[in-house]
Amino acid sequence: MANGSTRPTSRDVAQAAGVSQAAVSLVLGEKWRGRVSAATAERVREAARELGYRPNLAARNLRLGHTRTVLLVVPALTTEFFAGVYTGAARVAARHGFGVVLYPSPEGIGPARNPFASAQAALDGVIASSMAADALTAIRGDQLPLVMLDSDPAGSIGGATVNLDIADGVRQVTEHLLGLGHRRFLHLAADIASWTFEVRAHELATRLAGTPGTSLRTVRAHISIDAARTAAETALAARGPRPTAIICDDDKLAAGAYKAVRRLGLSIPDDISVTGLDDLALATAIDPELTTVRLDAELFGERGMQALLAVLEGREPEEGDIPVQLVVRGSTAPPSAP
Structure with a gap:
């Protein structure tokens, strides 16, 4: 480590990489695109790895007023499809230092109660299935950065949309x-x-x-x-x-x-x-x-989280519906003669 047995700081990383502390913050916060070169970003990441540097997320979140927590609102957990959506979303979220809270709203008819004193204070953004839109409105999640899944792009209640084809x-x-x-x-x-x-x-x-x-x-x-x-x-x-x-x-x-x-x-x-x-x-x-x-439920969740990250960073989410595939098995055959 740069300072003996003490924990390395962003200044240590900046010195090792030959860049400013601001550049280190941009790279490690995944906000470097368009601001520093890819080569510089890789140099910062390599310096951080060699030094064993880990950003103090709690302190950074207090400074920025963010919790790095996302709410995933689904209609129910009675099918593995939405478990797959959660798995995909959580995988992408973890790579960017976010956590995902799963909030089921059975049959899309609204939640039993608001799980947060104030969703706007506790969350950075929301990913929601259109089947759970009533729950979304009830917790005022529609007033946060929002990505809707399985939702009409022309008539969504707000935010970006991600759809399967x-x-x-x-x-x-x-x-x-x-x-x-x-x-x-x-x-x-x-x-x-x-x-x-x-x-x-x-x-x-x-x-x-x-x-x-x-x-x-x-x-x-x-x-x-x-x-x-x-x-x-x-x-x-x-x-x-x-x-x-x-x-x-x-x-x-x-x-x-x-x-x-x-x-x-x-x-x-x-x-x-x-x-x-x-x-x-x-x-x-x-x-x-x-x-x-x-x-592909997991890919659906991944694309939903990627779209929300884009919204939070002021970028346009990836366009295009996610392809689906017919799987022919034994339940279909030509009709029998009358």
């Missing part, structure tokens, strides 16, 4: 089923007022409207296996031509559809094909394994 996921599912020969569809839709589910319904209806000879019926259910089973069973037992494929807004709804199909003495995929959306662990636990759309 859900519309393309629905296109992939629809084209897969049409290619197999299906023409009669049941849409098992999530009974939640959310932009992401509106996109799914709109894209499905649009794709089928452009294909002659197709029919589409929609029933809604809360995202639970029992609710989905009840809704699907009622729809399948109704009079008229039975759909040959059920398109579900999420994998839990698909699991409920499986139970409904079997209660009616039908089989998957011989009598009816079923698709989901998420690619949860559940998708490979049911039999036959579920054809679904894989959403």
Whole structure:
């Protein structure tokens, strides 16, 4: 160390790197871009590593009035998807000296109580799912630097948006089923007022409207296996031509559809094909394994945190939706002969 057994300071790092203390603060605070060269930034980081220098975050936060804490607001923790979002966000946050507090708001209907005396005083920013927007407003998180996940870029309550390419996921599912020969569809839709589910319904209806000879019926259910089973069973037992494929807004709804199909003495995929959306662990636990759309939850969380860091630094977040991928498994096949 530069001062014997004492802890190295930013002045020691500046002297070792041949730069000013201000340059050290910029580099170690990840605010050097456009202010110092990449070569200088690397020289500062190397000097800090050699000296074993660690910035005093507590002191710096007191000076700057920041806590380096971000709130991630999600609708619930009953699915591993949002656990993946948290993992990705926390990974990026840790690299930049931030912590992430996870705040679930079941079904997006608002929190039981505000977890902070003042969110504006306790937090530097918020990342929130559009399904939890009520909770966001209740804790006044919409008045902080904000990034919305799964949210309409044109109608967001504020801040930047990061989205998965859900519309393309629905296109992939629809084209897969049409290619197999299906023409009669049941849409098992999530009974939640959310932009992401509106996109799914709109894209499905649009794709089928452009294909002659197709029919589409929609029933809604809360995202639970029992609710989905009840809704699907009622729809399948109704009079008229039975759909040959059920398109579900999420994998839990698909699991409920499986139970409904079997209660009616039908089989998957011989009598009816079923698709989901998420690619949860559940998708490979049911039999036959579920054809679904894989959403990269951890990448979603990473991009959300990267966007918030950009907002905090006055930069434009990365543009473009995150790609999704259809995973074809045993739950889909050509429709059987009438």
